[in-house]
Amino acid sequence: MAGKRQTPRWRHREHERFARAVEGGPHDAAELGDELAVVALLKQVRIEGPDQATRERMRQRILTAEPPTPLATRRISARARLAVAAAAVLCLIMSLAGMSVLLSRDALPGDPLYGVKRTAESASLGFVFNDESRALKHLEFAAARITEMEALAERGARSSDHLTALTDHDADATEGTRELTTYGTNGDGRVLASLRDWAQSQTARLTALRPRLPADVVDRANGSLALLGRIAQRADELDARTACSPITSGETDGLGPLPAQDCSKIVVDPNASSSRIPSTDPTTPGSSSGTSSPSVPGSPPQQAQPTTPGQLPLPLPPVNTPSTQPGITIPLPLPLPSISLPGLPGISFGN
Numbered sequence: 001m002a003g004k005r006q007t008p009r010w011r012h013r014e015h016e017r018f019a020r021a022v023e024g025g026p027h028d029a030a031e032l033g034d035e036l037a038v039v040a041l042l043k044q045v046r047i048e049g050p051d052q053a054t055r056e057r058m059r060q061r062i063l064t065a066e067p068p069t070p071l072a073t074r075r076i077s078a079r080a081r082l083a084v085a086a087a088a089v090l091c092l093i094m095s096l097a098g099m100s101v102l103l104s105r106d107a108l109p110g111d112p113l114y115g116v117k118r119t120a121e122s123a124s125l126g127f128v129f130n131d132e133s134r135a136l137k138h139l140e141f142a143a144a145r146i147t148e149m150e151a152l153a154e155r156g157a158r159s160s161d162h163l164t165a166l167t168d169h170d171a172d173a174t175e176g177t178r179e180l181t182t183y184g185t186n187g188d189g190r191v192l193a194s195l196r197d198w199a200q201s202q203t204a205r206l207t208a209l210r211p212r213l214p215a216d217v218v219d220r221a222n223g224s225l226a227l228l229g230r231i232a233q234r235a236d237e238l239d240a241r242t243a244c245s246p247i248t249s250g251e252t253d254g255l256g257p258l259p260a261q262d263c264s265k266i267v268v269d270p271n272a273s274s275s276r277i278p279s280t281d282p283t284t285p286g287s288s289s290g291t292s293s294p295s296v297p298g299s300p301p302q303q304a305q306p307t308t309p310g311q312l313p314l315p316l317p318p319v320n321t322p323s324t325q326p327g328i329t330i331p332l333p334l335p336l337p338s339i340s341l342p343g344l345p346g347i348s349f350g351n
Helices: 009-022 029-044 052-064 070-106 114-125 131-155 159-186 190-212 215-240
Strands: 248-253 256-259 328-330 347-349
Touching (some): 009 029, 114 131, 131 159, 131 190, 159 215, 159 256, 190 215, 215 256
Antiparallel strands (some): 248 256
């Protein structure tokens, strides 16, 4: 047979000669005497097998032994192969998904990968846990739609592609405005001015792009421009009421909270112990218990009259003092209510 070592011919002849000698044929005793003696000794050895009791014991052990489980081993192997195949498929899917997301970054409406791009944008919002950051993400996506429309205009794309971009722009702009106005009226009011500036800049971009759009898209673009105008107006009205209380009316619409109609501002009184007090009606009596009343020159000794709530402690002349004194107005540092006193009809305090 090819691939195996072949026995030399002379050795074949030696084997045949030894076999004939063992069988009793003619042989050379001088050369094969030792080998034939070993054969004669082996013939004298009696080889006996196990006795009947031993064979029965071995038979019972074989019959009571547990059967082999090659099937279970094959099942485990099949499960292992299935797990490896599932892991390989999962890795392949993740690789393809990551490659698709990477390739879809420059996709435009109408391209096969545009849906992958929008899905990736929506998924990125799930990793943003701050209200302001999430709102700014929506505004970023809305601005990207106008950038895509600029590229579509250069390509001469279909009207349906422009309409898709405008629809996505309005959805992101509305959602971002709603979240940002809510955040601005409840927290940092500076974002309202940023929202107004963003709406004005996007209005300028879309206005410049409008002459290059298809004729049947212009009306739809005018609707987006009107939306941007309402966003800028809402942000400006809320920003103008950040010093009011309350800022909002308590009602909301698609763009977020509505501004309050009345604005009750805070008035600062430099002579008050508190630096911020609500504005009051000037005719409401004030408290000035720590202010001493000025004396009128030439008046007789006066005694202090016990005060009553809402009135100033004023010196009063004797009852028999004539009331022919000329009227005198004494200016005070605080606006005081006009008080007429019995016995002094010609004297008034305050304005």
